[in-house]
Each structure stands twice: as C-alpha cells, then as structure tokens.
Amino acid sequence: MKNKKPITPFGWAIKQRLTELQMDQKSFCELHGIPPSRLSNLIHGTRKAARHRHLVARLLDIHPNEVK
Template sequence: MNKRNAVTPFGWKIKQKLVEKQIDQKTFCETYHIPPSRLSNLIHGTRRAKKHRTQVSQLLGIEE
C-alpha cells in the first residue's frame, strides 16, 4: 500500500509561488541545484532540510 503524506501549509506556499512564477518543480530544482527529493521533503514535511528550506524560502519570497 502506498501512503502519501499530506502537503503542509509551507508546502502549499511553495506550490502557489511556483504556479505564480509559471515554473514546475523539476525546472525549479534544476535551475537552483536543489535535489528534487529535498523539495518534495519540504512540501510534504517529511524532513526538515533546513539549508534547502532557507534557500527555497529566499528564492520564492516565502516567510518560514
């Protein structure tokens, strides 16, 4: 059985900003050298990933 984690409020902010900038997650990760798994961790809250959380927050203009 494949159980998916719910998207966190911070994850929804990330998704919203990506839509506003008209960029998908894969392109965002490739452009800013962020591992796709780390972005997924941030969106679903499965790992703290502080370094990448700060980087993504700054790039997208999101308050932590």
C-alpha cells in the first residue's frame, strides 16, 4: 500500500474553498479542464505544477503566498 503524503497548507485552502463552493475535486477539474492528478499533486505537494497552481489559485481566489 502506498503511503500518501500529508496535505499541504495550500491543499487545505483548496479543499476549504471547494467546500465553500459546494463542489468536489472531480467536478472542479472537469469544469476547468484541469487533470485530476495535477490537482492532487497540488493538494499533497508531490509536484510543483506551477502553471496549474496559479490557475487553481486564481479560479478559487486563493493567494498561495498568503497560505501558511
């Protein structure tokens, strides 16, 4: 069994904002054409995915530099 990496602070911000919008990760990805694996990478910090990081932050109105 693979060990999952813990969720990053930015990942928690993504999850919180999606909850506020009453949207799950899959439908968010489908709506905006983001690969689900990239969103998962952002949530768990397994990959930089800078382009998608900026896109997700803009779409969810999250400021990545302000997330602790």
